[in-house]
Amino acid sequence: METASFSGLLRSLVIIVLVYYALRYIMRLLAPVIVQQVVKKAEQSIYQRQQNTQDQYQQQSAAQDKAQERPAEKKKVGEYIDFEEIE
Template sequence: MDTASFPGIIRTLFIIMLVYYAVRYFLRLLAPTIVQQVVKKAGENLYQQQQQQQYNYQQDQESKTREERPKEKKKVGEYIDFEEID
């Protein structure tokens, strides 16, 4: 079994700090491009959703106009207006 030594602890803390600052540095370099890609993708998704909703709305309007059209009735004859005689 190994025992912890003071130089080993210092070396471990140094490695942890080195990794922390390296990740922080690279994130500062890459963050603008990552954010730009996320915003671009979100914009594309919103555009596609808007197009889909517009398409669905048009389909609904077309189906409503088809349903609202009166069906042609058979013509039986002319309408005769009768008057009552006293």
């Protein structure tokens, strides 16, 4: 079994620092692209919701137009009976 050495510790710290700075650099390059994709997806989602809302509104207005075109039928409750008074 090997014991830890100062050079091994130093080597590990250098590798960790290099990986950290490399990831920072890569994220600076990729962050605008990632943000752009997120914004684009949000725009599409909002556009689709707006289209769905407009479609529902058009369907409701079409249904109301059809209902308004037909005259409302009067309910037939029964026949009219003329009563005569008996004296």
